[in-house]
Amino acid sequence: MTRLALLLSTLVLALFIAALVVGPADIGIYQSLKALFVDDEGPMTLVMREVRLPRALLAVMIGGSLGLAGAAMQGYLRNPLADPGLIGVSGSAALAAVLAIQTGLAASFAFGLPLSALAGALIGVFLVLVLAGPRGSSLTLILAGIAISALAGAFTSLVLNLSPNPFAANEIVFWMMGSLADKSMTHVWVALPLIVLGALMLATMARGLDALTLGEDAAEAMGIGLRRIRLTLIFGTAAVVGASTAVAGAIGFVGLVVPHLLRPFVGARPSRLLWASAFGGAAMLLAADIAVRAILPARDLKLGVVTALVGAPLFLHLIYLTRREGL
Amino acid sequence: MNLCTDQLAMMVAGEGQLMSVSYLASAPRSSAMVKQAARFQANHGLAEEIYLMQPDLVIAGSFSTRATVDMLKRLGIPVVVVDPAYSLEDVRARLTQMGEVLGQQDRAAQLVTDFDAQLAAYRSDIETRPRAALYYANGYTSGDKTLAGQILATAGLANIAAEQGFSASGIIPLEVLAMAQPDTVITSRPYPAASRAEEVKGHPVIEALRRSRPEASMTDSDWVCGTPFVLRAIDDMVALRREMQDARQ
Incomplete structure (x- = not known):
């Protein structure tokens, strides 16, 4: 338990430092870390503080958010296939973000973009939960998710194709795949408040989720308000996923892979899985972002490509398991 | 057509x-x-x-x-x-x-x-070549074997992209651009309606590179096509170079 916490936090820290020292500009490890802390008035500090630091911070924040949201959703729905990307929450957040950018709402005030994405994500979670029902089977959940994802994706493409800006259409890829390239500290400050708020909300669900493993009646008997849990889940997930998607696009599979990998180590207790998945998600996204920069530095490979390459086979494996168990 | x-x-x-x-x-x-x-x-x-x-x-x-x-x-x-x-x-x-x-x-x-x-009039009288970077939406730049690169060269500006090994067009990572410390950053003019691709031109790094340096934006109509109108683009760039040289003296 504490060993796992120690291990995961060391991993995140190590990857965070690696993310800071890996990059297309040729700067030594010692030099780059020194430039980060001591302002040399030159380009090196600029690169470290304005290019690499925000990128690494965002990877931690967004990866953590997605891992946490995935674990919370899977705990609440008691369904290992739930993932904010897969069930269309990220997609609807991306649609709302695109609308905010195209209508100029995003430019009108600082938090216009993340708040719109939050609204989009809220609608997404809400629709999926309504369509799939409170104890929805895997099948209805995934079907509802696919429908919402496809719809949101189609509208996103439509809006970007109609834009008078010739670059907008190319951005369909960004919104569907996600990327952390060329982000600045502004993006960090814009996303941070909602991510912290959402993460705190999801963290309060820990006890409720543990109780829910005994069944809903037992949970109610223990004094857990199911309505409140449900609302916390909806708002918490929408806040973290909305803010993440607003700055980095829809990055899939993190919320699916991480809880699945960590579940055996936490004794299947959803409360422990929550924080473990937050750490795990941060580590996964940091690693993916390092991979993106190390493999094809000049090609702006999208993050979602890497996470999907890891996540999709696992998803197929999960479906296979589900079928075999006859659920 | x-x-x-x-x-x-x-x-x-x-x-x-x-x-x-x-x-x-x-x-x-x-x-x-x-x-x-x-x-x-x-x-x-x-x-x-x-x-x-x-x-x-x-x-x-x-x-x-x-x-x-x-x-x-x-x-x-x-x-x-x-x-x-x-x-x-x-x-x-x-x-x-x-x-x-x-x-x-x-x-x-x-x-x-x-x-x-x-x-021929432009090709004479170039003593120093200030270093310029072309930076378009999505972080694209143009090397020496492109029309834009040749416009720069003719106007007496050294192209950062060529120093970094770009001969054709490609994406120049923001941090590589920052480390190269160009004397000026030349960007394309923004299109109407926002796009994320163009947002990168407002990144703090680009703003820091532009601070206290002359900057320029290019008029697409003079740059995109290989017609005699490229002379107008060269003219703009020569003006930029003069401005930079005056500022230095």
Whole structure:
């Protein structure tokens, strides 16, 4: 338990430092870390503080958010296939973000973009939960998710194709795949408040989720308000996923892979899985972002490509398991 | 049916020789000959509208839709495909080619002579070469083997992209750009309506590079096509270089 916490936090820290020292500009490890802390008035500090630091911070924040949201959703729905990307929450957040950018709402005030994405994500979670029902089977959940994802994706493409800006259409890829390239500290400050708020909300669900493993009646008997849990889940997930998607696009599979990998180590207790998945998600996204920069530095490979390459086979494996168990 | 061949054709063609140009030739952002283009019927590069005009000849760019060009050929309409210009030398070659295609060799030769004369004026008197970076939406830049790169070189600016090993166009990572410390950053002008691709031009790193340095933006219509209008782009860049040299003294 504490060993796992120690291990995961060391991993995140190590990857965070690696993310800071890996990059297309040729700067030594010692030099780059020194430039980060001591302002040399030159380009090196600029690169470290304005290019690499925000990128690494965002990877931690967004990866953590997605891992946490995935674990919370899977705990609440008691369904290992739930993932904010897969069930269309990220997609609807991306649609709302695109609308905010195209209508100029995003430019009108600082938090216009993340708040719109939050609204989009809220609608997404809400629709999926309504369509799939409170104890929805895997099948209805995934079907509802696919429908919402496809719809949101189609509208996103439509809006970007109609834009008078010739670059907008190319951005369909960004919104569907996600990327952390060329982000600045502004993006960090814009996303941070909602991510912290959402993460705190999801963290309060820990006890409720543990109780829910005994069944809903037992949970109610223990004094857990199911309505409140449900609302916390909806708002918490929408806040973290909305803010993440607003700055980095829809990055899939993190919320699916991480809880699945960590579940055996936490004794299947959803409360422990929550924080473990937050750490795990941060580590996964940091690693993916390092991979993106190390493999094809000049090609702006999208993050979602890497996470999907890891996540999709696992998803197929999960479906296979589900079928075999006859659920 | 291509922005660049349209403009070449409008310059070279005689009265009544040209029938239609693409709608892009009338778009003020990309075309340098909007006024002239208004005199012709606009087409959208679609096979059926062009076929219905029954032209004797269609001039297309090599980046025009292949399907359209192939269909027009199948329908028996002669199509000349003109390659885009990647250098100032190409500009002369395209003018000459256009003259041959339209049977206006003399007009084309005159245009080439004028072009050469003006170009020669820029090539003299360059002592120091300030280092410039071209930076477009999505972090694209152009190396020396591109028209934009040659415009810079002719105007007496050294191209950062070439230092970093770009010969053609490519994405220059923001941090590489920052480490290269260019003397000026030249960006494309933003299009209407926001896009994430253009947001990168407002990144704090770019702003820091621009602070206390002269900056410039390029007028797309002078830069995109290999026509004598590149001289105007060169002129803008020479002005920028002078401004930088004055600032240093």
